[in-house]
Amino acid sequence: MKLEKPDLCAPGAGHGTHGPRLVLKAGLCAACGQVHFPKTEFGCPRCGAAPDRVALHALDGAARLLAFATIHTRLSPLITPPCVVGEAEVAPGIVEEVMLVGDEMLYADGMALRAVGIPVARGDRQLMAIRFEPAEDAA
Amino acid sequence: MTVLKDLRPVYVVGVGMHRYQFASDTNYIHMGLTALRAALADAGLEFPQIESAFVGCTGIGMAAGRIMFNHIGSTGLAVTQCENASASGSSAFQLACLEVAAGRREVSLALGVDKYGDQVRAINKEGVGRLSDTAAIPLVRYALLAEYLKKEKGLQPEDLAMVAAKNHTNGSKNPFAQFQKARSVQDILAAKPVMGDFTSPMCTPRGEGAAAAIVCSAAALKDLGLTGEPIRVLSSTLQSERPQVGREMGSVAVARAVAEKTYEEAGITAQDLDIVELHDAFAIEELLYVETFGLCPTGEGHFWIRSGAAEINGEVAVNPSGGLLAQGHPLGPTGIGQVHEIVHQLRGTAGPRQHRGATTGMAHMIGLGSISIAHVLRKET
Numbered sequence: 001m002k003l004e005k006p007d008l009c010a011p012g013a014g015h016g017t018h019g020p021r022l023v024l025k026a027g028l029c030a031a032c033g034q035v036h037f038p039k040t041e042f043g044c045p046r047c048g049a050a051p052d053r054v055a056l057h058a059l060d061g062a063a064r065l066l067a068f069a070t071i072h073t074r075l076s077p078l079i080t081p082p083c084v085v086g087e088a089e090v091a092p093g094i095v096e097e098v099m100l101v102g103d104e105m106l107y108a109d110g111m112a113l114r115a116v117g118i119p120v121a122r123g124d125r126q127l128m129a130i131r132f133e134p135a136e137d138a139a
Numbered sequence: 140m141t142v143l144k145d146l147r148p149v150y151v152v153g154v155g156m157h158r159y160q161f162a163s164d165t166n167y168i169h170m171g172l173t174a175l176r177a178a179l180a181d182a183g184l185e186f187p188q189i190e191s192a193f194v195g196c197t198g199i200g201m202a203a204g205r206i207m208f209n210h211i212g213s214t215g216l217a218v219t220q221c222e223n224a225s226a227s228g229s230s231a232f233q234l235a236c237l238e239v240a241a242g243r244r245e246v247s248l249a250l251g252v253d254k255y256g257d258q259v260r261a262i263n264k265e266g267v268g269r270l271s272d273t274a275a276i277p278l279v280r281y282a283l284l285a286e287y288l289k290k291e292k293g294l295q296p297e298d299l300a301m302v303a304a305k306n307h308t309n310g311s312k313n314p315f316a317q318f319q320k321a322r323s324v325q326d327i328l329a330a331k332p333v334m335g336d337f338t339s340p341m342c343t344p345r346g347e348g349a350a351a352a353i354v355c356s357a358a359a360l361k362d363l364g365l366t367g368e369p370i371r372v373l374s375s376t377l378q379s380e381r382p383q384v385g386r387e388m389g390s391v392a393v394a395r396a397v398a399e400k401t402y403e404e405a406g407i408t409a410q411d412l413d414i415v416e417l418h419d420a421f422a423i424e425e426l427l428y429v430e431t432f433g434l435c436p437t438g439e440g441h442f443w444i445r446s447g448a449a450e451i452n453g454e455v456a457v458n459p460s461g462g463l464l465a466q467g468h469p470l471g472p473t474g475i476g477q478v479h480e481i482v483h484q485l486r487g488t489a490g491p492r493q494h495r496g497a498t499t500g501m502a503h504m505i506g507l508g509s510i511s512i513a514h515v516l517r518k519e520t
Contacts, residue, residue: 005270008268042267071279072331072333073333085279086283087283095383097274097279097283098271099272
């Protein structure tokens with residue numbers, strides 16, 4: 001199954017509870033030495049260095065959950081409420097909004113998470129979307 | 140850097156609005172000209188006396204202002220359309236003020252008019268993916284921040300509801316507000332859930348409408364025999380967000396920076412403010428910004444709101460118009476609608492929403508991206 005967002009992630013090693021583990025595609029800037037996520041075609045968003053100074057830097061998909069809440073209303077055609085969205089630190093100092101597997105009873109602030117691939121329907125296609133699940137063995 | 144106070148004094152002399160409303164088949168030209176004619180009547184001016192116009196608009200399309208002005212007389216005035224997301228009207232107002240302050244014109248118009256457009260956003264053309272399918276939805280970020288603050292400082296759903304109830308009750312006394320129904324804390328809590336503790340009336344509606352503000356120089360005040368009571372614009376400041384540090388959202392950090400800068404430029408402190416119209420797209424924002432703007436000590440925003448300090452005739456009337464939550468947020472007009480409210484408050488013509496003894500007010504908006512913009516206005520005695 002194809003990844004829904006191949007520019008953000010790649011298959012990792014092993015399997016989580018809900019799907020195969022994913023790694024995240026960050027950028028490492030040779031000019032400033034900082035990591036940013038995601039890596040883009042435009043260069044380093046921290047220092048402005050040109051794209052050729054930025055190397056692909058894989059994050060292992062481990063994250064720490066900072067806050068989360070359930071969405072009750074269809075805020076986007078891409079989501080089916082109720083669903084749980086959170087903020088997670090995917091690398092030191094890099095906080096990203098993430099979509100969580102299952103309902104909010106599974107989660108607690110500070111919990112370790114991991115990125116996994118979950119099948120989603122996009123039109124008449126099935127794609128593998130990035131979701132995060134509890135990972136007692138991570139971080 | 141040259142700031143407004145270093146240049147010629149600028150005065151708001153006329154304001155007008157078309158009521159904010161849900162998307163309808165009302166022609167935008169009708170809404171825009173309604174606001175414009177009201178502002179002209181307020182100032183005691185004729186349209187040919189307007190030398191330039193800045194039109195805040197996000198959803199109508201190219202040249203909305205120029206097409207509209209065809210219907211009130213092609214006077215040859217300079218017209219510039221201004222898009223800065225939710226802060227489009229605020230930016231149009233800033234540009235009109237700078238135009239007069241710099242001596243380029245004597246009389247300039249800031250007009251915001253908008254329809255609920257096709258919602259095309261540059262972020263959707265950025266070509267950069269995000270982990271969450273909701274990453275471009277501001278409501279989600281603010282709801283997550285509210286969840287964090289609930290645990291961090293004991294914020295309760297009732298605190299969010301208290302802000303919304305205050306602003307909806309203020310809006311119930313405002314003939315230009317999209318929502319004109321007083322709501323209690325219980326009404327707000329019992330409304331349709333949206334995300335986390337957010338219910339529908341804790342979130343701004345989208346819609347359409349228009350607002351206009353005419354600004355002029357001291358020379359124009361004298362020479363044109365204007366009838367509208369002038370309100371001085373002391374400062375106007377805009378900055379964009381820097382990368383987030385720690386848990387403070389970039390939009391909150393930039394709001395603090397802009398408030399500090401606009402106070403400094405105006406030569407005031409937060410304690411001088413009687414009226415604040417601030418960007419309450421979500422109720423949590425008002426709780427944050429009353430702290431950010433120094434209206435109350437850091438960490439005590441919810442206690443300050445609970446005390447009634449932010450109510451009309453409290454310490455500082457915060458969003459006496461009803462704010463974005465109740466007056467509405469049609470984007471292009473929103474920032475100019477704030478100026479409309481402040482001008483009436485400072486003139487003492489705000490009717491049932493009048494805050495006693497108001498002399499100084501601040502308007503603040505956030506524009507997607509984010510940028511933050513604020514202006515300080517004062518009644519000169």
